[in-house]
Amino acid sequence: MPIDIETFESSSGDRLQHSGETNADRVMRFLAANPDKAFTQSEIRDATDVKAGSISVVLSRLEDRGLVRHKGNYWALGEADDVAAYIGLLESTRAANDRFxxxxxxxxxxxAVDDEDTE
Structure with missing residues (x-):
């Protein structure tokens, strides 16, 4: 997504690196939109624009949390209550960002409080 030149000029490099949506968010949003299907890593990568070097790690971490399932070469949305909680949090955050x-x-x-100031 492009940004205006004023934002580009006035923002720090760190600020411009974070889009607000993580790779995990993109993968979960995609899988949640297709709960009745399973996909290969490359299909998920292509649909979400997650870099080839990152998709395996993202999917593995989501699997460790019970948010996705994995069989053979295919990945699908998890079945746990954690999925509903995660999707709810994602949608709530998006709604709050849209509103505020x-x-x-x-x-x-x-x-922010500097640790040195609290000692």
Whole structure:
């Protein structure tokens, strides 16, 4: 997604690296939209634009959390209650961002407590 040049010029490199949506979020959103199907890693990668070097790790971590299932070369949405909770959190976050705007990391950092100040 493109950004305006003012945002580009005024934001730190760290701020511009984070899109707000993780690779895991993209994979879960895709699988949740297709709960009656199973996909290969390459199909999930192509549908979500997750980099080839990252998709295996993302899927393995999601499987460890019970959010996806894996058989042979295929991956599908998990069956656990955790999936519903994860999707609910994702949708709630998206709705809050739509209504109130995304969090501004630089603004949070301005007000963050420095560990040295608390000692």
């Amino acid at each position: 705007g995304e969090e501004d990391v630089d603004e949070w950092l301005e007000h």
